[in-house]
Amino acid sequence: xxxxxxxxxxxxxxxxxxxxxxxxxxxxxxxxxxxxxxxxxxxxxxxxxxxxxxxxxxxxxxxxxxxxxxxxxxxxxxxxxxxxxxxxxxxxxxxxxxxxxxxxxxxxxxxxxxxxxxxxxxxxxxxxxxxxxxxxxxxxxxxxxxxxxxxxxxxxxxxxxxxxxxxxxxxxxxxxxxxxxxxxxxxxxxxxxxxxxxxxxxxxxxxxxxxxxxxxxxxxxxxxxxxxxxxxxxxxxxxxxxxxxxxxxxxxxxxxxxxxxxxxxxxxxxxxxxxxxxxxxxxxxxxxxxxxxxxxxxxxxxxxxxxxxxxxxxxxxxxxxxxxxxxxxxxxxxxxxxxxxxxxxxxxxxxxxxxxxxxxxxxxxxxxxxxxxxxxxxxxxxxxxxxxxxxxxxxxxxxxxxxxxxxxxxxxxxxxxxxxxxxxxxxxxxxxxxxxxxxxxxxxxxxxxxxxxxxxxxxxxxx
Amino acid sequence: xxxxxxxxxxxxxxxxxxxxxxxxxxxxxxxxxxxxxxxxxxxxxxxxxxxxxxxxxxxxxxxxxxxxxxxxxxxxxxxxxxxxxxxxxxxxxxxxxxxxxxxxxxxxxxxxxxxxxxxxxxxxxxxxxxxxxxxxxxxxxxxxxxxxxxxxxxxxxxxxxxxxxxxxxxxxxxxxxxxxxxxxxxxxxxxxxxxxxxxxxxxxxxxxxxxxxxxxxxxxxxxxxxxxxxxxxxxxxxxxxxxxxxxxxxxxxxxxxxxxxxxxxxxxxxxxxxxxxxxxxxxxxxxxxxxxxxxxxxxxxxxxxxxxxxxxxxxxxxxxxxxxxxxxxxxxxxxxxxxxxxxxxxxxxxxxxxxxxxxxxxxxxxxxxxxxxxxxxxxxxxxxxxxxxxxxxxxxxxxxxxxxxxxxxxxxxxxxxxxxxxxxxxxxxxxxxxxxxxxxxxxxxxxxxxxxxxxxxxxxxxxxxxxxxxxxxxxxxxxxx
Numbered sequence: 001x002x003x004x005x006x007x008x009x010x011x012x013x014x015x016x017x018x019x020x021x022x023x024x025x026x027x028x029x030x031x032x033x034x035x036x037x038x039x040x041x042x043x044x045x046x047x048x049x050x051x052x053x054x055x056x057x058x059x060x061x062x063x064x065x066x067x068x069x070x071x072x073x074x075x076x077x078x079x080x081x082x083x084x085x086x087x088x089x090x091x092x093x094x095x096x097x098x099x100x101x102x103x104x105x106x107x108x109x110x111x112x113x114x115x116x117x118x119x120x121x122x123x124x125x126x127x128x129x130x131x132x133x134x135x136x137x138x139x140x141x142x143x144x145x146x147x148x149x150x151x152x153x154x155x156x157x158x159x160x161x162x163x164x165x166x167x168x169x170x171x172x173x174x175x176x177x178x179x180x181x182x183x184x185x186x187x188x189x190x191x192x193x194x195x196x197x198x199x200x201x202x203x204x205x206x207x208x209x210x211x212x213x214x215x216x217x218x219x220x221x222x223x224x225x226x227x228x229x230x231x232x233x234x235x236x237x238x239x240x241x242x243x244x245x246x247x248x249x250x251x252x253x254x255x256x257x258x259x260x261x262x263x264x265x266x267x268x269x270x271x272x273x274x275x276x277x278x279x280x281x282x283x284x285x286x287x288x289x290x291x292x293x294x295x296x297x298x299x300x301x302x303x304x305x306x307x308x309x310x311x312x313x314x315x316x317x318x319x320x321x322x323x324x325x326x327x328x329x330x331x332x333x334x335x336x337x338x339x340x341x342x343x344x345x346x347x348x349x350x351x352x353x354x355x356x357x358x359x360x361x362x363x364x365x366x367x368x369x370x371x372x373x374x375x376x377x378x379x380x381x382x383x384x385x386x387x388x389x390x391x392x393x394x395x396x397x398x399x400x401x402x403x404x405x406x407x408x409x410x411x412x413x414x415x416x417x418x419x420x421x422x423x424x425x426x427x428x429x430x431x432x433x434x435x436x437x438x439x440x441x442x443x444x445x446x447x448x449x450x451x452x453x454x455x456x457x458x459x460x461x462x463x
Numbered sequence: 464x465x466x467x468x469x470x471x472x473x474x475x476x477x478x479x480x481x482x483x484x485x486x487x488x489x490x491x492x493x494x495x496x497x498x499x500x501x502x503x504x505x506x507x508x509x510x511x512x513x514x515x516x517x518x519x520x521x522x523x524x525x526x527x528x529x530x531x532x533x534x535x536x537x538x539x540x541x542x543x544x545x546x547x548x549x550x551x552x553x554x555x556x557x558x559x560x561x562x563x564x565x566x567x568x569x570x571x572x573x574x575x576x577x578x579x580x581x582x583x584x585x586x587x588x589x590x591x592x593x594x595x596x597x598x599x600x601x602x603x604x605x606x607x608x609x610x611x612x613x614x615x616x617x618x619x620x621x622x623x624x625x626x627x628x629x630x631x632x633x634x635x636x637x638x639x640x641x642x643x644x645x646x647x648x649x650x651x652x653x654x655x656x657x658x659x660x661x662x663x664x665x666x667x668x669x670x671x672x673x674x675x676x677x678x679x680x681x682x683x684x685x686x687x688x689x690x691x692x693x694x695x696x697x698x699x700x701x702x703x704x705x706x707x708x709x710x711x712x713x714x715x716x717x718x719x720x721x722x723x724x725x726x727x728x729x730x731x732x733x734x735x736x737x738x739x740x741x742x743x744x745x746x747x748x749x750x751x752x753x754x755x756x757x758x759x760x761x762x763x764x765x766x767x768x769x770x771x772x773x774x775x776x777x778x779x780x781x782x783x784x785x786x787x788x789x790x791x792x793x794x795x796x797x798x799x800x801x802x803x804x805x806x807x808x809x810x811x812x813x814x815x816x817x818x819x820x821x822x823x824x825x826x827x828x829x830x831x832x833x834x835x836x837x838x839x840x841x842x843x844x845x846x847x848x849x850x851x852x853x854x855x856x857x858x859x860x861x862x863x864x865x866x867x868x869x870x871x872x873x874x875x876x877x878x879x880x881x882x883x884x885x886x887x888x889x890x891x892x893x894x895x896x897x898x899x900x901x902x903x904x905x906x907x908x909x910x911x912x913x914x915x916x917x918x919x920x921x922x923x924x925x926x927x928x929x930x931x932x933x934x935x936x937x938x939x940x941x942x943x944x
Contacts, residue, residue: 040617040625040929045610050552050597051590055580059572067567073712076563076602080555083595086588093581096591100578104571159749187721188752215568222721222743222754224688246742249719253657254685272689275720 058211062117063110063344064143064204065293066215066242069320070107078103109319111346111371112405112434120368120403122432122456129456130403130432131366133342140368141344142240142291142315143205144213149291150201150240153177158217160184163192172197178241180206180214186229187222196233196284204240204291216293220244226277228303234284238292243280245296248320248347250374251276255324276323279303283338286310298323300353304336307359311338319346322374328353335359345377346370354394356381358423361396371405375412378402382420393420397427404433408440417444426450433457545893545925547845547870549609553593556605556612558820559638561712562774563602564744564797570601604796605822606844607869607892615842615867617890617929625923626867626890627818627840635842636820637736637770637792639707644770645736646708650674657686660716661694669699675714675737677705684720684742694726698763706736706770713737713772721754721777730763730786734771741776744797746804746825746848753777755803761788761812768793776800779808780824783834787813796822799848805829809836813860816841825849832856832879838863845870845892850902854881864888869926876902880912886919886934892926904934 082099085091091099105114120140121130131140139145153175155166163184166176172195178184180203186192194200204216219241221229229243251273258270271277276298281289283304294301294316301321304311318329327349330340334357345351345367354360360380369377380397383390404415415433418426426449436458446452455462577594580586586594600609615635616628629635632642651671652663660681663673675681687694696702706713715738718725725739739758747753757778759768766788773780773793777800781790795806804825807816813835814828820842821827826849830836835858843851843866850873854861858881867890868874874891876899877884891898905913920933 040619040923040931042925042927042929043611043614043617045550045614046554047550048553049550051587051593053580053586053590053594055576055583055585057576057579059575059579061571061575065567067571068565072563072565072602073561076560076599079595079599079602083555083592083599086592086595089588093586093591096595097578097581100574104574104578107565107567108571185747185750185753187754212568224720224754247720249682251685253682254689257658273685274688 058207060144060207061213062139062143063108063113063141063317064213064215065108065317066218066244067108069248069295069347070109072107075103075107078106109347109372112407113344113346113368113370116403116405116434120432121401124461127430127454128401129430129454129461131342131368131401133366138315138342140315140342140366141317142342143317144207146205146240146291146315148239149203149206150175150177150199151203151206153199153201158182158184160186160189163219164189167192167194167198167200170195170198172235175199175201178202178217178219180204180208180217182217184217184219185221186219190221190223190225190227192219192230194230194232194236194238197235198233199237199239200230200241201238202240202242204242204293206240216240216242216291218242218244220246220296222246223278224274226271226274226279226299228279228282230281232281232284232287235286236284237288237290238281239288240291242293243295243301245278245280245298245321247275247278247298247323248296250322250324250327250349251298252324259325270325273298276326283308283311287312289313289316291315293317293319294329295320297321299326300328300331301348302330303328304330304332304338306333306335308333308336311336313338313340313343315342317344318351319344319348319370322347322349324349324374327374328379330362332360332362333357337361339363339365341366343367344370345373347372348377349374350379351377353379354381354397355386356383356392356394356420357386357388358392358395360394361424363398365398365401367402369402369404369406369415371407373406373413375410376414376417377404377406378416380416380419380422380426382418385419391420393418393422393426395423396425397422399426399428400430402431404431404435406435408435414440414444418447418450421447422449424449428452429454431455434459436460437462542894542896542925544897545927547607547892547926549607551610553596554609555596555599556609557638558603558605558608558636558794559707559712560603560772560794561715561738562740562744562772562797564604564775564823565602570598573598573601604846606846608820608822608842608844611842611867611869611926615869615890616865617923623888623921624865625888625921625929627842627865630818630840633792633818635792635818635840636794637706637818639710641707641736641770641792643735644707645674645703645705650703654681655679655714657681657683661686661691664694664696664700667697667700669697669731672701672703675702675704675716677708677711677714679704680715680717680740682717682719683725684718684722687718687722687726688720695762696726696728696732698729699731701733701735702737703733703735704737706738706772708736715740718742718756718758721756723755724757725759727760727762728766731765732763733767734769735767736770738772738774739780740772740774741780741798743777743800744775744823745777746799747777747801750801753800755800757782760784762786767791772796773806774798778803779805779829781806782808782810783812783814784810785812787815789815789817790819791815792818794820794822795827796820796824799823799825801825804848805853809834809858813837815839820844821851822846823848826853827851829853829855830858830861830881832858834858835860836862839865841866843868843870843872845872847872850874850876852876854879857881859883861885866890868892871897873899873902877905877909877913880905880909881916883916884913884919885917886922888921888923890923890926890929893924895924895932
């Protein structure tokens with residue numbers, strides 16, 4: 001009986017202590033997990049629900065890109081400013097639209113493209129100037145609307161091991177398809193070997209069932225060597241893939257140290273920085289590169305080695321290949337030839353270049369320079385560049401129906417720049433350049449075998 | 464009446480004993496109560512009565528004070544899982560930053576959708592502000608910071624502070640409230656290019672200050688490859704910029720290429736108010752072999768890194784390999800490479816890590832065998848891919864105090880037992896049962912070793928309806944080894 005009274009008394013005391021102590025921590029056991037009541041107040045969060053909006057539609061980008069090279073800090077600042085000004089009532093819907101396009105352009109590095117989208121060509125008296133596609137044809141730069149998008153292949157892969165294995169097994173005529181959402185780091189193998197007649201494909205521009213758009217599988221390499229990411233055999237094809245060299249930078253200071261010697265640092269060789277010599281695709285004869293995005297290569301996105309012929313690069317978006325002193329979108333070594341058409345170019349040092357050795361030539365047509373270039377867009381080196389004692393700037397070069405959206409921000413920024421005399425001819429006609437012709441040195445635009453006629457410069461038709 | 468009480472308390476005791484038997488984690492209590500019940504039934508009944516009464520009293524008080532639901536004091540963790548969602552979807556937060564890693568496709572689509580909505584008259588001003596904030600968040604990626612910025616601590620009635628809080632002059636993540644902001648002034652060296660930076664570092668003497676222009680982005684990659692593969696910042700110099708000065712994010716030292724290390728750092732060097740930016744914010748999930756990039760390696764004594772932003776390395780942002788270092792009031796984010804991704808990797812020496820904001824790292828802090836770390840007053844926004852603190856080897860000392868772990872991130876993973884393990888006064892967002900117990904207290908095979916040097920007490924679980932958990936206190940007189 002006595003014990004019960006003790007029990008009750010103890011219970012009463014504990015009850016009182018419990019009531020009075022509130023947040024006091026009770027635990028003194030030390031051996032195992034023991035959650036205890038503490039009486040602590042939770043942190044209250046003010047709920048601010050986002051406004052309900054109902055304007056969802058399937059967004060179809062006119063430039064299909066993995067993006068991500070723009071200045072995100074500026075974009076963030078501009079979005080913050082927009083939000084503030086709309087809240088203050090100092091920004092109209094029109095202001096926001098304009099600014100959003102600006103941020104979109106900044107982030108995507110689209111330069112002047114969206115300013116001129118829909119006005120990339122002009123028809124005067126039944127003659128079309130600038131880059132255009134006939135209705136129903138494949139869009140410039142590929143992507144959504146491209147008619148030849150792969151969605152499967154003889155081998156379907158999504159990892160590096162599968163890709164390497166499939167490429168080893170694939171025979172001429174077969175397709176190695178990389179699933180569109182794959183992101184394959186090939187750094188550890190340095191170079192993928194693409195066999196003769198084999199197609200490596202992904203689905204850039206494919207609209208999935210959920211309405212989203214595939215950017216195509218990305219193959220990328222961070223290796224610090226001059227090895228190409230893809231070494232392609234004759235008659236092979238790369239289609240619908242993103243090839244990223246992860247070096248979208250200009251390396252201007254490095255170039256200055258090497259070239260001008262105005263630093264105390266001794267740079268023994270420009271190629272001391274191996275990554276400057278890196279290539280995306282080293283092409284074989286008869287190769288086709290189409291519907292691809294190619295970016296971030298110090299030397300060239302697509303490189304045609306000595307004597308390689310009949311290469312076609314079409315419907316690609318080629319950008320951010322801009323290492324100073326090199327930095328080419330498509331580059332032709334001695335005696336190689338290609339056709340480059342329906343491509344978007346931006347942020348290259350030269351979008352197209354050639355060593356200019358005898359036998360070298362290209363046709364560039366229906367391409368758009370989106371507005372940012374370090375130097376002249378289309379190039380053919382002369383004899384002085386090669387130091388071979390000649391004045392030869394390639395055998396031929398045809399440039400027609402291209403559109404150049406750059407402004408002349410630098411003395412070396414030109415649509416093209418004559419560095420010698422072609423063995424046969426060079427032509428530049430039916431192009432549009434948003435800059436006036438008077439800002440360019442005429443000696444850089446024509447010579448005895450290089451003609452300049454029937455183009456629009458600064459809105460004016462120049463016969 | 465007494466018979467009723469006897470039966471009532473006796474049944475309670477029986478139930479309690481059974482519940483203890485069923486739960487292995489309470490086995491020591493079970494043994495205690497079994498023995499007691501056999502010998503002194505009445506005494507045990509008294510205790511149970513006391514516990515019940517105390518619970519009633521305490522629970523009532525909790526309801527009175529906080530309005531929160533009293534958790535189950537028996538420790539069976541049968542609470543409903545904490546479900547967190549960001550409630551503040553429209554008000555922005557300010558973190559001084561220069562590096563952003565949005566999902567480009569998502570963000571660009573968002574902006575074009577807004578534009579489409581405006582052009583078609585589908586958005587009023589209120590909805591537009593809301594949508595612009597959504598776009599901004601896609602850029603910033605600050606997780607649960609949108610809800611809890613400035614509200615990451617709880618102060619109990621007795622004045623005890625749980626979780627992290629801004630301290631005067633030392634705000635979490637630094638920024639314009641940091642105690643020392645560097646504007647334009649005269650310094651020993653004022654640099655804006657890689658050439659100038661390397662020249663300054665090579666010529667600077669202890670006590671010199673190198674100021675990086677606020678808008679400069681200095682890429683160290685090229686000269687590192689061609690001339691200075693193993694640059695070491697010499698003893699006693701300060702490298703600073705103007706993070707927080709009139710909205711500036713500070714000058715940037717950058718590695719644009721995937722190089723193994725930015726540079727190493729000798730004793731008594733101080734970094735203040737700048738950005739250390741790496742080349743690679745990707746996760747490399749599923750890839751074992753890739754080019755791992757790292758930030759700075761601290762190898763001396765008395766090194767301080769404060770009010771800096773550190774981001775974009777796949778390996779480690781900061782490696783402390785020897786000596787002692789303080790890393791405080793920094794914003795450290797997007798360091799998350801597969802099998803790597805440690806914002807701060809303490810492989811040797813001692814690191815004091817205080818007042819930082821962590822976001823999108825694999826592990827915020829990793830502590831290896833023989834190393835020591837004091838991790839105090841930091842906030843993790845709920846976006847770690849691994850653990851906030853990972854102990855990979857038998858560390859000398861790991862002290863984790865007054866941190867706040869938001870979201871669903873596992874706060875701690877013990878791969879090995881530290882010799883000293885103090886976890887105290889932290890806030891962990893979820894219920895204790897929602898976390899991996901083997902992570903917090905060690906797997907069964909190392910649990911005893913963990914206990915040897917453990918003081919794991921008074922940590923708040925459940926940020927919505929908080930309660931304290933004490934696991935073990937080796938320093939206590941009645942600790943049972």
